[in-house]
Amino acid sequence: MPRLVSHPDEVKIVTRRFGLGATEIDRYIELGGYVSAKKCLEEGSDWIINEMKASGLRGRGGAGFPTGMKWSFVPKKSDKPKYVLVNGDESEPGTCKDHLIFLHDPHAVIEGAIIAGLAIGAKVGFIYLRGEYRYLIEIVEKAVADAYARGFLGKNIFGSDTEFQVITQSGAGAYEVGEESALMESLEGKRGIPRIKPPFPAVVGLYGGPTVINNAETIATVPHIFEMGPAAYAKVGSERNGGTRLFSISGHVERPGVYELPMGYNLKKMIYEVAGGVRGGRKLKAVVPGGSSTPVLLPEEIDLGMDFDQVGKAGSMLGSGGVVVIDDQTCIVEFALRTISFYQHESCGWCIPCREGTDWLKKSLTRFHAGFGVAKDIDNIQYLAENMMGRTFCPFGDAAAMPTLGFVKKFRKEFEDHLNGQPCPFAKHVELAVI
Numbered sequence: 001m002p003r004l005v006s007h008p009d010e011v012k013i014v015t016r017r018f019g020l021g022a023t024e025i026d027r028y029i030e031l032g033g034y035v036s037a038k039k040c041l042e043e044g045s046d047w048i049i050n051e052m053k054a055s056g057l058r059g060r061g062g063a064g065f066p067t068g069m070k071w072s073f074v075p076k077k078s079d080k081p082k083y084v085l086v087n088g089d090e091s092e093p094g095t096c097k098d099h100l101i102f103l104h105d106p107h108a109v110i111e112g113a114i115i116a117g118l119a120i121g122a123k124v125g126f127i128y129l130r131g132e133y134r135y136l137i138e139i140v141e142k143a144v145a146d147a148y149a150r151g152f153l154g155k156n157i158f159g160s161d162t163e164f165q166v167i168t169q170s171g172a173g174a175y176e177v178g179e180e181s182a183l184m185e186s187l188e189g190k191r192g193i194p195r196i197k198p199p200f201p202a203v204v205g206l207y208g209g210p211t212v213i214n215n216a217e218t219i220a221t222v223p224h225i226f227e228m229g230p231a232a233y234a235k236v237g238s239e240r241n242g243g244t245r246l247f248s249i250s251g252h253v254e255r256p257g258v259y260e261l262p263m264g265y266n267l268k269k270m271i272y273e274v275a276g277g278v279r280g281g282r283k284l285k286a287v288v289p290g291g292s293s294t295p296v297l298l299p300e301e302i303d304l305g306m307d308f309d310q311v312g313k314a315g316s317m318l319g320s321g322g323v324v325v326i327d328d329q330t331c332i333v334e335f336a337l338r339t340i341s342f343y344q345h346e347s348c349g350w351c352i353p354c355r356e357g358t359d360w361l362k363k364s365l366t367r368f369h370a371g372f373g374v375a376k377d378i379d380n381i382q383y384l385a386e387n388m389m390g391r392t393f394c395p396f397g398d399a400a401a402m403p404t405l406g407f408v409k410k411f412r413k414e415f416e417d418h419l420n421g422q423p424c425p426f427a428k429h430v431e432l433a434v435i
């Protein structure tokens with residue numbers, strides 16, 4: 001579990017109640033909790049959505065879709081019930097921020113879900129927690145029960161005639177069910193495989209009803225936006241990227257942990273100042289900027305603002321904000337192998353390019369790393385990965401292929417150094433720390 005760390009450059013918005021006992025509902029209220037939900041109840045749907053658009057908040061689950069816009073896509077009138085889903089599946093290697101929110105501030109998630117429900121006209125919200133987060137279920141369920149006891153949830157929230165119920169659900173330990181449509185399948189009690197899109201969840205989602213699905217950090221940010229005002233929130237971040245982000249910094253740094261920094265914060269500064277630099281004063285070799293699925297960056301590429309647009313322009317992705325720092329003792333071929341091993345294990349098997357592609361990539365990289373590769377294997381690995389891209393029902397195939405392509409493209413020489421029976425040049429240094 002990452003330590004509660006802090007740095008003077010942090011802007012504590014989402015984390016402002018961490019460590020202050022806010023799991024208790026009285027303390028949460030004392031610290032300003034449930035005021036935003038009450039205000040949103042008075043103001044109504046259109047006002048909420050406009051304020052959300054003005055905040056510039058973009059989804060923290062990976063793709064960075066503007067939250068206010070997503071909510072506006074849900075039809076006002078629907079024959080079927082509408083739903084809010086909080087995605088707490090958090091399984092992307094290198095990312096470990098959502099669990100801190102559930103651990104320290106579960107009411108922020110509940111309050112954010114109420115506001116999302118008011119915005120789209122949903123009466124039910126689900127909080128879906130990663131299977132391995134069993135220790136959090138009790139905390140979240142107690143918070144939900146306390147919110148019911150106070151009348152913040154139920155048939156008549158805050159004494160009004162508006163209903164909002166919250167149900168918690170634990171996953172069974174699959175990365176794929178973090179993907180929104182697979183999550184809905186799983187919630188419906190089926191095998192966690194993706195649905196074909198369109199239709200998109202905003203129109204046909206859970207049980208066929210219009211559904212908004214947001215990452216836990218996205219939802220926990222919502223009450224803070226109404227507390228501080230959308231303009232003030234937007235101003236903290238960079239252009240078109242409002243607010244702060246919880247960056248999980250792991251790997252070979254002196255001070256790994258989760259830091260809340262303004263969107264657009266410089267990556268180099270994040271590594272060398274916030275996280276204390278490369279462990280033991282070693283040389284930086286590479287950085288994975290947004291969780292295991294995002295293409296690797298070289299040291300000369302990290303003087304970069306960490307927002308969705310700037311990281312995209314640099315050829316990678318901000319993703320889930322999981323920054324993995326790699327020092328010069330690390331074998332990139334082994335790193336690529338470990339990454340693809342995760343994806344091979346977690347592929348749901350529904351689409352052939354993903355199921356077969358991850359398996360073949362793992363086999364090729366295993367052979368390669370063991371010194372049994374031949375020169376044409378490098379191009380074959382690249383070819384295999386390229387042919388997974390865009391050929392699956394959900395973005396899992398891309399998520400598995402992109403890191404492999406990045407490693408081969410940027411570290412080809414290191415792949416060549418493993419050729420023709422040569423032992424791994426890094427065999428002595430195989431430690432790889434990911435918090």
Ligand SMILES: Cc1cc2nc3c(=O)[nH]c(=O)nc-3n(C[C@H](O)[C@H](O)[C@H](O)COP(=O)(O)O)c2cc1C
Pocket residue numbers: 058059060061062063064065087088089090091092175176177178179180181213214215216218219394395396399
């Ligand atoms: C394979 C895969 C796994 C995903 N895992 C997660 C996850 O664990 N948590 C999450 O919030 N989003 C995850 N996503 C993204 C979700 O599909 C969805 O875009 C997100 O929950 C939307 O919320 P946001 O708009 O607040 O970012 C995943 C996507 C894919 C393709």
